[in-house]
Amino acid sequence: MKIVVCLKQVPETNDVTIDPVTHxxxxxxxxxxxxxxxxxxxxxxxxLKDTADDDVxxxxxxxxxxxxxxxxxxxMAMGADAGYLLSDRxxxxxxxxxxxxxxxxxxxxxxxxxxxLFGRQAVDADTGQVxxxxxxxxxxxxxxxxxxxxxxxxxxxxxxxLLEDTKQTLVAQLPAVVSVRSELNTPRYPTPRNIQLSFDKxxxxxxxxxxxxxxxRLGQAxxxxxxxxxYAPEPVKRELTPLTGTPSEAASQLIKALKGxxxx
Amino acid sequence: xxxxxxxxxxxxxxxxxxxxxxxxxxxxxxxxxxxDFPAGFIQKLTNTGxxxxxxxxxxxGAGFGPEATAKALNHIARGNASTAVTLxxxxxxxxxxxxFGTPALQKQLLPSANDRIFAFSMxxxxxxxxxxxxxxxxxxxxxHWVITxxxxxxxxxxxxxxxxxxxxxxxxxxxxxxxxxxxxxxSFGKREDFIxxxxxxxxxxVMDHIxxxxxxxxxxLGDGGKIGDSAHDxxxxxxxAVLTGIMEHELKIATDYAKERKAGDTPLTxxxxxxxxxxxxxxxxxxxxLLYQNAAKLKATGQPYSEEAAMAKAHGSRAAVSAGxxxxxxxxGYGYSREYxxxxxxxxxxxxxxxxxxxxxxxxxxxxxxxxx
Numbered sequence: 001m002k003i004v005v006c007l008k009q010v011p012e013t014n015d016v017t018i019d020p021v022t023h024x025x026x027x028x029x030x031x032x033x034x035x036x037x038x039x040x041x042x043x044x045x046x047x048l049k050d051t052a053d054d055d056v057x058x059x060x061x062x063x064x065x066x067x068x069x070x071x072x073x074x075x076m077a078m079g080a081d082a083g084y085l086l087s088d089r090x091x092x093x094x095x096x097x098x099x100x101x102x103x104x105x106x107x108x109x110x111x112x113x114x115x116x117l118f119g120r121q122a123v124d125a126d127t128g129q130v131x132x133x134x135x136x137x138x139x140x141x142x143x144x145x146x147x148x149x150x151x152x153x154x155x156x157x158x159x160x161x162l163l164e165d166t167k168q169t170l171v172a173q174l175p176a177v178v179s180v181r182s183e184l185n186t187p188r189y190p191t192p193r194n195i196q197l198s199f200d201k202x203x204x205x206x207x208x209x210x211x212x213x214x215x216x217r218l219g220q221a222x223x224x225x226x227x228x229x230x231y232a233p234e235p236v237k238r239e240l241t242p243l244t245g246t247p248s249e250a251a252s253q254l255i256k257a258l259k260g261x262x263x264x
Numbered sequence: 265x266x267x268x269x270x271x272x273x274x275x276x277x278x279x280x281x282x283x284x285x286x287x288x289x290x291x292x293x294x295x296x297x298x299x300d301f302p303a304g305f306i307q308k309l310t311n312t313g314x315x316x317x318x319x320x321x322x323x324x325g326a327g328f329g330p331e332a333t334a335k336a337l338n339h340i341a342r343g344n345a346s347t348a349v350t351l352x353x354x355x356x357x358x359x360x361x362x363x364f365g366t367p368a369l370q371k372q373l374l375p376s377a378n379d380r381i382f383a384f385s386m387x388x389x390x391x392x393x394x395x396x397x398x399x400x401x402x403x404x405x406x407x408h409w410v411i412t413x414x415x416x417x418x419x420x421x422x423x424x425x426x427x428x429x430x431x432x433x434x435x436x437x438x439x440x441x442x443x444x445x446x447x448x449x450x451s452f453g454k455r456e457d458f459i460x461x462x463x464x465x466x467x468x469x470v471m472d473h474i475x476x477x478x479x480x481x482x483x484x485l486g487d488g489g490k491i492g493d494s495a496h497d498x499x500x501x502x503x504x505a506v507l508t509g510i511m512e513h514e515l516k517i518a519t520d521y522a523k524e525r526k527a528g529d530t531p532l533t534x535x536x537x538x539x540x541x542x543x544x545x546x547x548x549x550x551x552x553x554l555l556y557q558n559a560a561k562l563k564a565t566g567q568p569y570s571e572e573a574a575m576a577k578a579h580g581s582r583a584a585v586s587a588g589x590x591x592x593x594x595x596x597g598y599g600y601s602r603e604y605x606x607x608x609x610x611x612x613x614x615x616x617x618x619x620x621x622x623x624x625x626x627x628x629x630x631x632x633x634x635x636x637x
Binding site: 033070074189190191192194195196197198199 | 275
């Protein structure tokens with residue numbers, strides 16, 4: 001069985017700025033870390049590898065600059081067998097559709113992936129769209145936000161989705177694309193030894209010419225999303241009324257204030 | 265692209281930071297109060313591979329070098345110094361088996377160092393910094409050795425399962441043997457109730473006619489003094505790293521507090537008296553970092569590092585106590601309260617003015633080395 005986990009490297013800080021021209025997140029010069037939610041997807045893949053009767057190979061796939069290799073190495077230190085980095089200037093500035101297109105083309109080249117896993121969303125842009133887009137490009141069934149997943153037959157998985165007021169159980173024929181929730185598991189730490197050994201594992205870098213691509217679908221030009229404005233909401237100024245005196249007096253003041261505003 | 269070594273070190277420190285934040289730091293205050301590691305703490309540390317950070321890969325370890333290993337302890341000590349010191353005691357012992365053990369002894373012992381803690385024991389009631397004052401002996405009987413004696417104040421004593429013990433093999437001859445807690449005649453004695461580094465067990469072992477073969481001798485007969493000195497050197501490099509971590513913790517407490525607190529209407533950050541203290545803490549931290557990293561680099565490149573290791577520990581231990589004192593003064597009443605970690609950081613740092621050779625002995629060693637130049 002072959003599992004491919006797609007991951008993203010995100011800025012280490014919450015203090016990101018917006019590029020004034022493209023209105024995209026400005027990631028230049030920011031230290032990156034693996035998107036935390038993607039670790040849940042890796043952990044699921046490694047759990048299946050640890051517990052399945054058959055041999056399970058786990059590969060990682062990401063798209064971004066050269067330094068995204070660090071997140072692939074970290075995932076391989078957790079226990080994944082191989083990593084693929086899609087890196088080319090032609091891919092830069094892609095929205096979720098253009099990103100999903102390149103990733104889908106890379107998955108076709110990797111070939112024979114039985115299960116393609118995603119974290120539920122990236123913490124920098126928070127869209128959660130790339131997994132479903134990849135599933136559509138590959139014409140594969142998809143399950144999003146899985147809170148549990150098991151191999152329920154030779155060629156199928158059963159996943160549970162936690163919805164607002166109900167649980168939904170879905171069965172998908174493999175190959176399939178699944179995005180997972182963080183409640184699914186607690187990702188393992190890479191051990192110091194596995195960190196060292198990860199550098200003996202294969203990490204393949206594919207550039208534009210290594211993939212079968214339609215150039216009109218790449219990068220910013222191939223991205224139909226137009227970000228017209230991104231802004232931080234103004235902090236709401238709230239009125240603060242101190243309650244004074246004994247607890248009983250303070251409670252009376254509170255009741256009076258709430259009644260005065262017709263809240264009780 | 266960074267080199268493989270640099271990239272691996274970066275990943276190691278990233279993992280250590282993540283683990284420290286989630287698993288170690290939350291136990292810092294409870295550990296000090298309880299005077300022990302919490303249940304399951306060491307097992308989890310073991311399962312995550314911490315015991316094998318510097319153990320060569322051929323023995324199942326990660327094989328990180330002296331610089332990365334010291335930095336890892338530096339980062340762990342930001343969260344809790346006891347955890348870092350327990351690893352320091354383990355690593356310095358592995359180092360001596362790597363330096364002086366025969367290939368057969370290494371093959372026999374070292375694979376288990378991923379799962380079992382090792383300790384090095386020299387001190388006795390009759391001798392600490394004076395090794396010739398010890399009373400423990402290994403006596404030749406037939407084709408084996410009989411070891412008898414009582415070792416005290418062992419870092420990880422009671423927690424470790426394998427002990428390198430300094431004994432006399434002749435009236436003026438010191439040697440080191442390796443004994444295992446499972447050997448007949450081995451037992452644990454009293455655990456110390458120290459004021460600092462309270463998570464780390466420090467205790468006694470009693471050796472009552474433990475029988476070992478020649479293959480448990482570390483190095484050659486008479487190498488005891490040399491091996492003991494080497495163990496001290498390796499420990500001192502790592503202690504410099506631990507002390508740097510303590511000072512980073514102190515500096516964070518001091519600056520976080522100063523940024524929030526006012527004296528009257530004036531923020532503490534605007535007071536020159538605060539500037540002086542914070543700057544001093546930062547300079548002490550940074551000089552200790554440079555000293556330990558220099559010693560680790562010398563060790564990694566095969567150069568002498570004994571004097572530099574002594575500097576890292578002698579400077580770093582007083583620096584961390586003084587930095588803790590300045591931090592306490594910035595926090596004033598809160599600093600003096602047990603609700604804040606400052607007072608226990610001072611107690612933790614104070615241990616390292618004594619352990620692995622007193623600062624007075626360090627200064628003698630440094631001065632002696634300078635006189636020889």
